[in-house]
Structures are given as C-alpha cells and as structure tokens.
Amino acid sequence: MPPPDLRIALADRARGGTRQRVYDALRDALVAGRLEPGRRLSENELAEALGVSRTPVREALVRLRDDRMVEIVPQLGTFVSKISIGAVADAQFVREALECAAIRLAAGRVGDAELLQLQAIVAQQDEAHAGHDFDRFFVLDDAFHEALCEASGHGIAWSLAQRADGHLVRVRRLSLPVPEYMGEMIDEHRAVLEAVAARDPDRAEEALRHHLRMVLSVLESIRAEHPEFFAEA
Amino acid sequence: MPPPDLRIALADRARGGTRQRVYDALRDALVAGRLEPGRRLSENELAEALGVSRTPVREALVRLRDDRMVEIVPQLGTFVSKISIGAVADAQFVREALECAAIRLAAGRVGDAELLQLQAIVAQQDEAHAGHDFDRFFVLDDAFHEALCEASGHGIAWSLAQRADGHLVRVRRLSLPVPEYMGEMIDEHRAVLEAVAARDPDRAEEALRHHLRMVLSVLESIRAEHPEFFAEA
DNA sequence: GCCGCACACCTAGTATGCAAGCGTGCCCCC
DNA sequence: GGGGGCACGCTTGCATACTAGGTGTGCGGC
Numbered sequence: 001m002p003p004p005d006l007r008i009a010l011a012d013r014a015r016g017g018t019r020q021r022v023y024d025a026l027r028d029a030l031v032a033g034r035l036e037p038g039r040r041l042s043e044n045e046l047a048e049a050l051g052v053s054r055t056p057v058r059e060a061l062v063r064l065r066d067d068r069m070v071e072i073v074p075q076l077g078t079f080v081s082k083i084s085i086g087a088v089a090d091a092q093f094v095r096e097a098l099e100c101a102a103i104r105l106a107a108g109r110v111g112d113a114e115l116l117q118l119q120a121i122v123a124q125q126d127e128a129h130a131g132h133d134f135d136r137f138f139v140l141d142d143a144f145h146e147a148l149c150e151a152s153g154h155g156i157a158w159s160l161a162q163r164a165d166g167h168l169v170r171v172r173r174l175s176l177p178v179p180e181y182m183g184e185m186i187d188e189h190r191a192v193l194e195a196v197a198a199r200d201p202d203r204a205e206e207a208l209r210h211h212l213r214m215v216l217s218v219l220e221s222i223r224a225e226h227p228e229f230f231a232e233a
Numbered sequence: 234m235p236p237p238d239l240r241i242a243l244a245d246r247a248r249g250g251t252r253q254r255v256y257d258a259l260r261d262a263l264v265a266g267r268l269e270p271g272r273r274l275s276e277n278e279l280a281e282a283l284g285v286s287r288t289p290v291r292e293a294l295v296r297l298r299d300d301r302m303v304e305i306v307p308q309l310g311t312f313v314s315k316i317s318i319g320a321v322a323d324a325q326f327v328r329e330a331l332e333c334a335a336i337r338l339a340a341g342r343v344g345d346a347e348l349l350q351l352q353a354i355v356a357q358q359d360e361a362h363a364g365h366d367f368d369r370f371f372v373l374d375d376a377f378h379e380a381l382c383e384a385s386g387h388g389i390a391w392s393l394a395q396r397a398d399g400h401l402v403r404v405r406r407l408s409l410p411v412p413e414y415m416g417e418m419i420d421e422h423r424a425v426l427e428a429v430a431a432r433d434p435d436r437a438e439e440a441l442r443h444h445l446r447m448v449l450s451v452l453e454s455i456r457a458e459h460p461e462f463f464a465e466a
Numbered sequence: 467g468c469c470g471c472a473c474a475c476c477t478a479g480t481a482t483g484c485a486a487g488c489g490t491g492c493c494c495c496c
Numbered sequence: 497g498g499g500g501g502c503a504c505g506c507t508t509g510c511a512t513a514c515t516a517g518g519t520g521t522g523c524g525g526c
Contacts, residue, residue: 017307017509019295043478053511058478062252062292063299074250075477075517090389093334097390101330156323157330160393250479276508286481291508307508308487 018052023060025050030069030080031169037082037229041070069166082231083167088219091168095161096212099145100205102152103192107201114151118193121147125186137182138173144189148196148208168215174226175218188214251285256293258283263302263313264402270315270462274303302399315464316400321452324401328394329445332378335385336425336441337434347384351426354380358419370415371406377422381429381441401448407459408451418447 016024026046029035043061047054061078064070068087072078081087121144128137142162149158175181188211195204223230259279262268280290294311297303301320305311314320354377361370375395382391408414421444428437456463 019509042476044476047511054478055510055512059292059295062296066296066299072478073518074479076519077477090387093338093387094331094389094393097330097334098327101326101334105326154323154326156327156397160327160397164389164393252479273507275506277506287508288480288482305508306488308506309489310507 017056019056019059022046022050022052022056023063026060026064027067027069027166030064031166031173033170033173033229035080037080037170039080041078041080043078067163067166081167083170083223083229084231085219085223087167088171088216091165092212092216094164095168096209098157098161099149099212100209102149102154102157103196103204103208104201105152105154106148107196107199107204109153110151110196110199114147115193115197118144118147118151118196122186122189122193125189129182129186132179134182141185141189148192151196170229171219171222172215174222174229175215178218181214181218185211185214251289252292255279255283255285255289256296259293259297260300260302260399263297264399264406266403266406266462268313270313270403272313274311274313276311300396300399314400316403316456316462317464318452318456320400321404321449324398325445325449327397328401329442331390331394332382332445333438333442335382335387335390336429336437338385338387339381340429340432340434340437342386343384343429343432347380348426348430351377351380351384351429355419355422355426358422362415362419365412367415374418374422381425384429403462404452404455405448407455407462408448411451414447414451418444421447 026035035041041061043054043057046061047057050057061070061072065072069081070078071081121140125137125140125144128134128140145161146155146158149155149161188207191207192204192211195207259268268274274294276287276290276294279294280287283290294303294305298305302314303311304314354373358370358373358377361367361373378394379388379391382388382394421440425437425440425444428440
C-alpha cells in the first residue's frame with residue numbers, strides 16, 4: 001500500500017539547485033507535520049513524487065539527518081524522526097545559548113534602522129494576530145528572531161539555531177492553533193525589543209530566555225494530546 | 234599540472250560508510266593544512282586518490298560546505314576556503330555561546346566520575362606537554378572540551394561547536410607549535426576544571442571564556458605569518 | 467495447526483553515464 | 497604585433513544502473 005499523501009510541492013524551478021529545493025520542500029513538509037513522525041520515507045517514492053531523480057532526494061535526506069529530522073537506516077528505509085524529549089531539550093538548549101548570546105551583542109550595537117525593522121515586524125505580527133493568520137505569524141516570528149541575530153553581527157547564530165531547531169518547530173506547530181498564545185508571544189517580542197532598544201543586555205537576555213522557554217510550558221500537554229508523534233524515551 | 238600531494242589516507246574499511254570515512258579524511262586533511270586554503274579540489278581527483286567513486290566524495294564535500302570549509306562553485310570547481318576573519322569570529326562566537334552555556338549546566342550537575350575523567354585528561358595533557366607531543370595534546374584538548382559538554386547533558390553542544398569550528402581549528406593548528414602556549418592552555422584547563430569541581434557556574438564560565446579567547450590573541454600574528462591562507466575581507 | 471526455512475522484493479549505498487556552463491588557450495583576422 | 501572570437505576541455509549537477517543486505521512472506525515440514 002503506497003502512502004496516500006506524498007504531495008510535496010517544489011518551489012519554482014531555477015531558484016537554487018534541485019537539492020536545495022528538495023531540502024526546503026521536505027523540511028517544510030516535516031515541520032508542518034504533513035509527513036508525520038514515524039512514517040517511512042523511500043528515496044524512490046520521494047523522487048517520483050517530486051519529479052526528480054534519487055540523487056538530490058538522497059542528498060537532501062542526508063542533510064535532514066544532520067538536522068535530526070529523519071533517521072536513515074541502511075538497507076531498510078528512512079523514517080521521519082519521532083519527537084524526542086531529549087532532542088527537544090537539546091534544540092532548546094542550543095537555541096537559548098545562541099540567541100541569548102546574540103542578543104547581548106545586539107543590545108550593544110543595534111542601529112536605528114534595525115530597531116525600526118524589528119518594530120515593523122512586530123507591527124505585522126499584530127496584523128496577523130488580528131486576522132488569525134497562524135501561518136503568517138509563524139513566518140514573522142522567524143523573521144523577528146532572524147533580524148535579532150543579524151543585528152548581533154553573527155547571522156550564523158540564526159542559521160545554526162534554525163537547523164538545530166527541527167524538533168522544537170514541530171512542537172510549536174502543534175501548539176500554535178491556540179489564539180491566546182499568539183498574543184502572549186507578541187507581548188514578549190515587545191518586551192525583548194524594548195530591552196534591546198534600551199541597550200540593556202541583561203534585561204534583553206532575560207526577556208528572550210523567558211520567551212524561548214514559553215514553548216516548553218506547553219510541551220507536556222502537546223505530548224498528551226499527540227502521543228503517537230513522540231518517542232517513548 | 235596535477236596537484237602533488239593528494240595523498241589522503243582513508244581510515245580502516247567498514248567503520249561507518251564510505252561517505253563518513255571520506256568526510257573524516259578530508260576534514261582532517263583540511264584542518265591539518267595538508268589541503269591549503271585556496272587550493273582547487275576536484276571530485277574526480279579526490280575520488281581517484283581515495284579509491285572510491287564520485288558519489289561519496291560529492292556528499293562529503295557538500296557537508297564540508299555546510300561547515301564552511303570548502304566553497305563549491307557550480308561548473309567551475311570546489312575550493313578550500315581561505316581563512317576569513319569574519320568566519321573565525323563567527324566560529325568563536327558559536328563556540329563561546331554553546332560551551333559557556335554548557336559549562337554552566339555542567340557546574341550544576343557534574344558527578345564525581347566525570348570530574349575524575351576530566352582530571353585524567355588534564356593529567357594526560359601534562360604528559361603530552363612533557364613529551365612535546367603536539368598532535369596528542371590536540372586530541373586531548375578536544376577530549377577535554379567534549380567531556381565538559383557531555384557533563385552538561387547536552388553533548389550536542391560539542392557536535393555543533395566542532396562542526397562550526399573549522400576556521401578556528403585551522404588557526405589553532407598554525408599557532409600550536411609554540412610550546413609555551415601548550416603550558417598556558419593546560420593551566421587554563423585546570424582553572425576551568427577547578428571552578429566546575431567547586432560547582433561555581435559563574436567562575437567556570439568566566440574561566441572557559443577566557444580560555445576560549447586565548448586563540449584570538451594570536452590571530453593577528455598568525456595572519457601576518459601566513460597571509461596567503463587568509464581572505465582579504 | 468504451528469514453527470522454521472528459503473525465496474523474493476525492497477531498501478539504501480555505490481558506481482557510472484550524460485548534460486550544461488564556465489574558463490582558457492589557440493587561431494584567425496585586423 | 498595586438499585584439500577579438502571560437503572551440504575545446506574541464507568542472508559540477510543530475511539521472512540512471514548495479515550491488516549488497518535486510519525484512520517480510522509464503523511454503524513446506526513437523
């Protein structure tokens with residue numbers, strides 16, 4: 001019985017190589033939960049579904065394994081990683097370490113243009129909130145954190161945090177459709193932004209750390225709600 | 234004119250897949266400077282030199298590009314990245330952020346067995362110092378930092394730091410043959426270890442941060458000595 | 467009816483072949 | 497003699513073919 005819903009859309013041709021497009025498409029499908037944890041993937045099936053050969057699919061999967069999003073078992077198959085409490089804790093640790101270090105720097109060197117950009121992002125988040133547009137809010141949330149890291153002068157912090165963040169993103173996606181959380185998160189963004197604007201590294205770090213830990217507070221309820229997505233360990 | 238010294242040894246067969254062995258061999262050759270910055274690599278040459286096909290070579294190179302150790306230019310070639318001041322700063326930032334966060338945790342939860350292990354590593358470093366064995370010291374230095382991260386409960390910190398660390402490792406390799414630095418580094422390891430043993434997160438973080446920044450103090454002299462290894466920017 | 471073995475299918479790993487693009491060097495023209 | 501243009505060879509990117517190994521299934525024996 002072939003899997004029923006392997007419809008993964010590739011972005012427009014010619015933007016980046018095939019490998020990058022396949023990676024993006026797969027990662028998006030994974031974090032959005034369209035490829036549910038535990039499912040078996042096959043290079044052949046993915047290649048056919050995406051209309052490309054096995055080679056770029058394979059290379060994308062290898063990269064996703066580095067992200068701990070899939071597990072490749074030789075001669076057996078490739079599986080969507082179940083959400084592991086340990087992996088979530090690791091992702092949280094990495095993200096806190098990198099982003100908190102970044103924001104301390106950002107608070108010391110942020111310019112007016114960057115502050116305006118951050119404020120604009122938060123304003124757009126208000127709009128998304130008003131329109132109950134979860135997907136848009138998600139994009140803007142990433143944009144906010146990315147802009148913060150960029151302001152630190154070490155944009156790499158965001159690249160690494162995002163790649164290490166797979167398990168956490170899936171949890172967030174599951175938790176997001178609770179409207180009140182969106183409002184809380186925007187408030188926290190404002191608190192972070194104010195501290196950065198005040199050039200107060202300690203307060204900025206504290207606000208960001210609190211913000212980043214919010215997601216953990218709902219982890220257990222998510223797990224109770226979707227136990228099949230989690231590994232036992 | 235074919236490159237003269239593409240003799241890269243592969244580790245024993247059957248340990249990990251071919252891709253992993255090729256990656257390890259190439260990375261080792263890169264950080265050791267046997268493949269000097271700016272050099273052009275060719276998938277074909279590497280595959281021939283290593284006695285494997287292009288496929289695992291290609292996948293290893295893609296991963297090394299993620300590490301910023303090589304630059305792949307389509308239809309042109311793959312080049313050993315020159316050491317970039319910006320990339321060194323990024324690597325330093327990432328390593329500081331991850332390891333300092335890890336050691337704070339480690340100071341709060343380290344067990345006696347782990348302390349003994351750390352002490353044993355430092356003792357071995359003394360031996361390497363006495364024997365002027367730079368390579369051995371290098372391995373033991375990595376082991377010390379890895380053990381610290383493991384003691385934090387987030388071994389992933391070491392994995393990520395090490396992967397992001399390519400540019401920094403090359404600098405360290407160039408700077409290492411100065412014997413007095415080895416003694417200083419061991420002293421700093423001791424200071425870090427004492428603070429962890431005393432369960433003092435603040436002092437541990439401070440000692441580690443100071444230790445990690447030592448390498449930067451010699452960066453400019455290294456650059457003056459080997460300008461051909463560095464990018465202009 | 468149940469347990470064990472063997473076969474067939476499917477998997478990822480690897481090797482090789484083909485296509486497209488860029489750089490370089492030679493050759494022709496001015 | 498100098499400059500412009502074309503063609504060749506090299507590169508990586510992608511597609512395809514082949515290999516080795518593991519799993520599950522179905523059949524045969526008990």
